[in-house]
Amino acid sequence: MVRGRISRLSVRDVRFPTSLEGHGSDAMHTDPDYSAAYVILETDAEDGLKGYGLTFTLGKGTEVVVCAVNALAHHVLNKDLRDIIGDFRGFYRQLTSDGQLRWIGPEKGVVHLATAAVLNAVWDLWAKQEGKPLWKLLVDMDPRTLLSCIDFRYITDVLTEEEAYEILQKGQVGKKEREGQMLMQGYPAYTTSCAWLGYSDDKLRQLCTEALKDGWTRFKVKVGADLQDDIRRCRLIRNMIGPEKTLMMDANQRWDVPEAVQWMAKLAEFKPLWIEEPTSPDDILGHATIAKALVPLGIGVATGEQCHNRVIFKQLLQAKALQFLQIDSCRLGSVNENLSVLLMAKKFEIPVCPHAGGVGLCELVQHLIIFDFISVSASLKNRMCEYVDHLHEHFRYPVVIKKASYMPPQDAGYSTEMKEESVKKHQYPDGEVWKKLLAA
Numbered sequence: 001m002v003r004g005r006i007s008r009l010s011v012r013d014v015r016f017p018t019s020l021e022g023h024g025s026d027a028m029h030t031d032p033d034y035s036a037a038y039v040i041l042e043t044d045a046e047d048g049l050k051g052y053g054l055t056f057t058l059g060k061g062t063e064v065v066v067c068a069v070n071a072l073a074h075h076v077l078n079k080d081l082r083d084i085i086g087d088f089r090g091f092y093r094q095l096t097s098d099g100q101l102r103w104i105g106p107e108k109g110v111v112h113l114a115t116a117a118v119l120n121a122v123w124d125l126w127a128k129q130e131g132k133p134l135w136k137l138l139v140d141m142d143p144r145t146l147l148s149c150i151d152f153r154y155i156t157d158v159l160t161e162e163e164a165y166e167i168l169q170k171g172q173v174g175k176k177e178r179e180g181q182m183l184m185q186g187y188p189a190y191t192t193s194c195a196w197l198g199y200s201d202d203k204l205r206q207l208c209t210e211a212l213k214d215g216w217t218r219f220k221v222k223v224g225a226d227l228q229d230d231i232r233r234c235r236l237i238r239n240m241i242g243p244e245k246t247l248m249m250d251a252n253q254r255w256d257v258p259e260a261v262q263w264m265a266k267l268a269e270f271k272p273l274w275i276e277e278p279t280s281p282d283d284i285l286g287h288a289t290i291a292k293a294l295v296p297l298g299i300g301v302a303t304g305e306q307c308h309n310r311v312i313f314k315q316l317l318q319a320k321a322l323q324f325l326q327i328d329s330c331r332l333g334s335v336n337e338n339l340s341v342l343l344m345a346k347k348f349e350i351p352v353c354p355h356a357g358g359v360g361l362c363e364l365v366q367h368l369i370i371f372d373f374i375s376v377s378a379s380l381k382n383r384m385c386e387y388v389d390h391l392h393e394h395f396r397y398p399v400v401i402k403k404a405s406y407m408p409p410q411d412a413g414y415s416t417e418m419k420e421e422s423v424k425k426h427q428y429p430d431g432e433v434w435k436k437l438l439a440a
């Protein structure tokens with residue numbers, strides 16, 4: 001079914017000045033401009049279909065990722081899409097094993113973000129050519145083909161291909177019913193939009209009132225910069241949402257390990273379900289220490305949005321360092337690597353609650369988590385996907401939220417395509433929006 005030779009790869013630096021109003025701000029990223037390195041793949045096929053892919057970045061970081069995408073381009077150009085998909089594991093390895101680029105990774109940092117952008121575009125193109133939304137392409141794919149997309153190198157000590165096959169085989173039971181359930185009810189979400197760290201208490205109050213009216217029942221609040229501020233903000237939000245609704249907290253890596261435990265002991269009265277990224281994302285044993293210390297307080301540890309790759313997720317799982325696993329559609333090596341993490345999480349029975357928000361992350365990750373429910377986890381217990389109410393208007397196929405749930409996308413592809421006029425306006429530094437801002 002797939003067709004065409006990749007004839008062109010272009011990449012653009014697209015930035016949104018979200019920092020101006022404090023959207024997206026947290027204890028470590030006080031002035032985030034939500035941005036994307038945005039990749040477009042064209043083929044010589046007559047259908048004219050293009051593949052769109054992106055990775056999420058912040059402001060200036062985008063130009064470095066754009067550079068890395070260009071450095072990877074030769075792996076994709078002039079390749080037949082059939083050959084890429086026919087040996088997707090091999091292609092993933094080729095990208096992540098480039099003899100010169102791998103030195104500045106491997107499978108982490110800028111070069112891995114660039115890999116994600118390129119591979120996301122390949123998946124979008126594949127799904128478009130098959131005429132299916134990506135989640136449905138994955139759900140309908142036979143388990144052996146699905147596994148042939150995954151690089152199991154470095155994880156076979158916890159998950160072999162045969163074990164993964166068994167998980168997917170078990171997932172076949174009840175699949176139709178779960179797909180029906182998703183189409184009717186959608187995948188449960190939580191909102192982070194009310195309580196960015198840079199928002200005033202008045203704004204927090206106003207947004208929280210609106211979110212409650214819109215039916216949201218799960219909320220995340222940013223913490224970690226100042227304890228007294230945190231206590232005031234958490235009290236405010238807990239009082240507004242009441243004792244029954246779910247509250248999560250996110251420190252974005254602000255603390256040392258003992259500090260995290262002490263700080264959370266002070267915030268425990270607000271009954272958070274989890275503390276997210278309490279310390280460095282690389283500190284696996286630190287997370288384990290925090291997780292153990294917080295058990296008596298009934299607080300779990302969540303992490304993953306800045307987790308480099310499947311190997312770190314493997315160790316977090318082995319070390320019992322997290323109770324909620326947060327995949328990210330643009331930090332890991334695209335769908336390929338995310339599939340391996342979903343399967344490991346299933347084996348360890350740890351709920352996956354994806355990181356979303358940014359620009360485009362909601363659009364992408366909804367496909368992965370809907371697939372996860374239908375074909376892998378078969379459970380909604382303790383599970384929800386993040387939602388952030390920014391920048392969806394720039395996408396050609398924006399997310400649809402109903403009753404605080406993600407409704408499965410119906411259009412073919414990975415929902416990655418942005419509106420051309422939005423890209424033009426926000427391209428850095430020559431888009432209209434930036435020209436004005438830079439002149440001022």
Ligand SMILES: C[C@H](O)[C@@H](O)CC(=O)C(=O)O
Pocket residue numbers: 023024025026029032192250252305355356357358386
């Ligand atoms: C800089 C980003 O907005 C970050 O704060 C997002 C995040 O941690 C989350 O959504 O979770």
Ligand SMILES: [Mg+2]
Pocket residue numbers: 250252276277305
């Ligand atoms: Mg976070």
